Amino acid sequence: MNSSATAPRTPLHRSAAPGEARLLADWYATGRSATLNDHLTRYGPPPVTAALGSRRSMPLVEAVEAAGLTGRGGAGFPTARKLRAVAERRGRAVVVVNAMESEPASRKDQFLIAVAPHLVLDGAVLAAATVGADTVHVCLPRDRTTQYRQLSAALHERRRTRLDQVHLRLHALPHIYVSSESTSLVRWLGGGPARPQGSPPRTHERGVDRRPTLVNNAETLAHLALIARHGPDWYRQAGTPNEPGTTLITVSGAVATPGVLEAALGTPITTILGRAGGPTEPLRAILLGGFAGTWLPTAHLDTPLARRDLAPLGAAPGAGVLIALPRAACGLSETARMLAYLAAHSARQCGPCRLGLPAVAEDFAALAAGRADPGLLSRLRRRTGLLPDRGACRHPDGAARLAASALHVFADDVDHHLTDGSCPAAHKPPRIPVPPATPPETWR
Incomplete structure (x- = not known):
């Protein structure tokens, strides 16, 4: 199951579940x-x-x-x-x-x-x-x-x-x-x-x-x-009656065999993690859908990977991404780095991308670093709430979804960072690879 964009790093050692090997x-x-x-x-x-x-x-x-x-x-x-x-x-x-x-x-x-x-x-x-x-x-x-x-x-x-x-x-x-x-x-x-x-x-x-x-x-x-x-x-022999078929999922983070796998829609998240070798250490949360996705606490790992089941949690399969975040990592620091990347890679054509997204990314970086001023949290929530449904595309919406879910799922860390400064995990090496947050050199 271990795979990269060109070829697997190690040989395939397990098959897909019955009926789920289609595209692959x-x-x-x-x-x-x-x-x-x-x-x-x-x-x-x-x-x-x-x-x-x-x-x-x-x-x-x-x-x-x-x-x-x-x-x-x-x-x-x-x-x-x-x-x-x-x-x-x-x-x-x-x-x-x-x-x-x-x-x-x-x-x-x-x-x-x-x-x-x-x-x-x-x-x-x-x-x-x-x-x-x-x-x-x-x-x-x-x-x-x-x-x-x-x-x-x-x-x-x-x-x-x-x-x-x-x-x-x-x-x-x-x-x-x-x-x-x-x-x-x-x-x-x-x-x-x-x-x-x-x-x-x-x-x-x-x-x-x-x-x-x-x-x-x-x-x-x-x-x-x-x-x-x-x-x-x-x-329709795979998946659920409302969401049939299979889907490709990129599983990464704290799992034994990260890579791309194929699974039926409706498969519980915990089962998908198991097919990726299972967690290598205790987990704090799952990032579902990628950088424009939603953080989910481990209490929801039994949720089926289907829009109908994830919608009440404010989540969706998105681009087919599951990132397992270990308990030893700082979810606020990881989120801040992703927001900085999203802000740098916006189209910079409308207000939410030119002004709102960079402001949210800057506030979140201050929160992650423990440099919060008294009005930061209320300002961050207000700015995050203003991003969706206002841009020329859905890019600001995804960033707002990521930020809002992080504030909710890592609420205990938010309190700690606001009152006592950044947590020890915030000073450890990042666990989620994020490309450099540099603006594009060319659009052509």
Whole structure:
């Protein structure tokens, strides 16, 4: 199960739970990346003709809708609704594969592309046929050269065999947290900066080259490719009735074998931690969803990994990230470092990103360092409450969610830091890797 973006650091020693090896089925079986020949031997070519039908019936859209597939990029939007919105627009459409994976704690899309690239590309080709697109743009961060070479090789295999009837183009974009937002991709592909475009029209109405544009996460498209082959009833054999299927999860922190694994939606969090080898030391909390996610105390580890079960806790699966924070770490210090990163990587286009987020990050840094003034906590709560629903994108919302959950889950530490200064754990080395909190050099 141990894996990185290119290959596992150690061999795979355990299989997935029954029925849960889908996207990573070949990987679990062989422990190596699938070539096009491996892929075609297992799955055959993408069933484009069967997916097409008439423009009115749109069989693949109906199958995806019956399967209940939702986006795996973080928002969880129904995939069939996206497909239908683009397919029903006039004019030739465009498909964009979002493989940016800007969430620093996530490796799932990188790993999926490394071991099963043709499932992702099949999904993109099938989506293009369904919405009437002649071009697929595949977007990767430009600093992941190994991943770029892997996907380039996969595209070359497909071109050499003339497998696809659509044009697939690979792009390398600036690697910035908000550059993975769908309108950032559309804006960059149109010659602009890789920053979110907050105003209408929406991408399905007028996106790349002013054409209707479908933007889907890489993992979402891989699921779509399997639904096209096996049907919605097969897809629903895993997961829950309300949230069917499997999902990829990046597990890190204080676990024995951190990496990417595949699990059915609805699997208890504690079971997922167990599949990652279990905790290596007593845990204080879990960060669910990544840097824009939610802290959960260990009392909620039995909660199923599903939106319906997590919603009462103010949480969601997000980008499929689980970080186990040990009891010996300082949750406030870890959160302060993540907030500083989010503030540095904002688009700086609107008030919440230019002013509000840096102010929250600065206040949280003071709290973590034990430098709190008498009005800091009330000011921090007020500023955090002002961030959501005010920006051109959802970047400030995620930062506010992280900060608010930290104040709640680490309430005892907050009191200690306010009255007695920073706790001893705050002076220990960080437990969660955070990239340098430096502003992007370029948006192009």
